[in-house]
Amino acid sequence: MYKSMRRAWPFVLPGLAGLLLFYGVPFVGGIWYSLTDGSFENKFVGFENYAAVWQNPMFQLGLRNTMEMSLICAPLLFLLSFVLAAGLHRIRPEGAFFRSSVLMPYLMPSSAVLMIWLLWFDYGGPVNHLLVALGGSRVDWLTGAELRVPVVLLFLWKNLGFCVVIFLSALQAIPESLYEYATLEGASFRKQTFSITLPLVIPSAFLVAILSFVSAFRIFKEVYFIGGPYPEEPLYTLQNYMNNMYGKLNYQNVTTAAYIFALIVFVLFGALFLSQRQALRRLNGGDDA
């Protein structure tokens, strides 16, 4: 619309300055940081920090737990939100109540709900009650590896709504007339799903997949709520490692750990992006023929 750069400055400048000050410049500067030893003369040490952090058992534990929990949380979030959105789409227009009750937790502070969660998953609490009633036996949810169950469920409770909303708006944006036309042409339900619904939903699905991972990497929040500031080993996340290093003023290690993680995240997202392109190409090319 407006072509002159001069007129854009007043709008862009405050935000750009902040982004550069808090993210851009220190992000680039941090690379140099991660290559020095942090001593008084700050010697250049090459990739020594990277090797040291990579071999640190606590870093490995934190990274492994973070990746494991993200790989549980993100796909679950993705699948559940798609199923829910499809269900809500099916019962429209009277789904408004269900839709808002699914979205609501996204706006609620999960911190305030953690006490209810601890009650529900107590050894004598309702979850175990239900398990026993169904013929199972009690589980000690609040110690050891079982702790991950309430953590993951709290995460899902909080984050489902937003992904459902994105999927739902994608489903609702598909014009009815496309299906009517396809039905007139004699296209089967399966054919309609593959050549109308999926290709039109895939861009949103990609976005939901990415957002699921972005929020799953923040699982530390739920870990802190349920497991406290010093969680047991199965819950020790990367954030715990970084807070620990940060507490010891070991900035070199914090920076290095962050960059290793950034690299992993981008490789993961790159793979997701490529598989989205692949899926779109297959659906557009394969099924029309």
Add this chain to the structure above:
Amino acid sequence: MRHRRKSGRWLARGFLALLAILMLLPMVQTFLFSFSSIPEMKAYMKTQGNRDPEAWMDPHLSPHMISLGQYEQILIKDHTILQYFINSAMYAGAILLGQTLIIPALAFGLSKFRFRGREVLFFLIVMLMLLPFQVTMVPNVLTLRFLGLLNTVWAVILPMLFAPFYIFLLRQYMVALPDELLEAASMDGAGPFRSFLRIVLPVCRPALGAAAALSFAESWNLVEQPLTYLSARPELMPLSTVFNQLAKENTGFEFAGAGLYILPALLVYLFFQEDILSGIQLTEMK
């Protein structure tokens, strides 16, 4: 989604109803518990953590007697929780105010002006949005340390003012606005500044509402930033970071604290619900 069958619809409805109840139950239960008397709540919370395989917790859903004792305690008698609540309100308010001044303007600049480097800048903002907090905290810490702002409230507030997600959200909405809107205004002699205030902002109301509500929800549930940047100043923590401590202490009035904390979020949700459903247009890839 053709070929709907009646039975499938009923199944979907039943499943969704069950789920809706489960999603709402934590809030409902918190409010119900918050109206129990303090001794009743204390006694009930003591039955928690019992490893006796014969004993069950009482599936206590509602208070035996309605009491405002917990609220009286936290609002009038003992101000610890109220102080944390005020901290939270201060963070959420300051962040929202700062974002209002910075983010819509930036999104407008990125969507309706053509300048060199615009696409690169937007791409970098999207990349930044995808980075987890574990990564972005590092540049933030380096700058905050350089400016001497660690362990002050600014450490929590300032980096949040440039939160890339809300820039993205608003930019996507503004890109989809037809240029004719602004061209008509130019014809009438309105410059970009006036068009922004008089046309773009009112038209973007749903997206602005959605961004404000989501941003509020985020800063109302702050954990990572205060724990990292305010580690030496526990008195500056927002209420969201102290609930697991409260749960351990069993003071008998922790649920009133939780109820008090949920209330503003509930109001924001009810007020902005429609905006969130209509204001999120993330996949408009231009």
